[in-house]
Amino acid sequence: MESLKIYKDISSRTILLDKLDKFVGKKVEIIINAINDNTNEKNTTGLRGSLQAYSSPEKISKEKIAWAQAVKDKHDS
Numbered sequence: 001m002e003s004l005k006i007y008k009d010i011s012s013r014t015i016l017l018d019k020l021d022k023f024v025g026k027k028v029e030i031i032i033n034a035i036n037d038n039t040n041e042k043n044t045t046g047l048r049g050s051l052q053a054y055s056s057p058e059k060i061s062k063e064k065i066a067w068a069q070a071v072k073d074k075h076d077s
Contacts, residue, residue, distance in 0.1 A: 007035070 006017060062069075 002022065004019060008015065
């Protein structure tokens with residue numbers, strides 16, 4: 001699949017695009033995404049707590065010895 005990414009400031013309801021010669025006669029999908037230009041704005045959402053649903057509190061006490069136990073279980077014969 002060929003693609004083309006063009007960054008353009010929209011100043012009217014009509015958009016003129018160059019560099020489309022290789023797409024003439026082909027069926028294409030056009031997607032328009034707004035870009036946040038404010039580089040001073042910090043990402044405040046973060047990922048903190050996003051994996052909380054997968055935590056297993058009963059295994060926390062075993063974390064310090066988990067690797068050694070896994071190796072022992074695998075190679076102890």
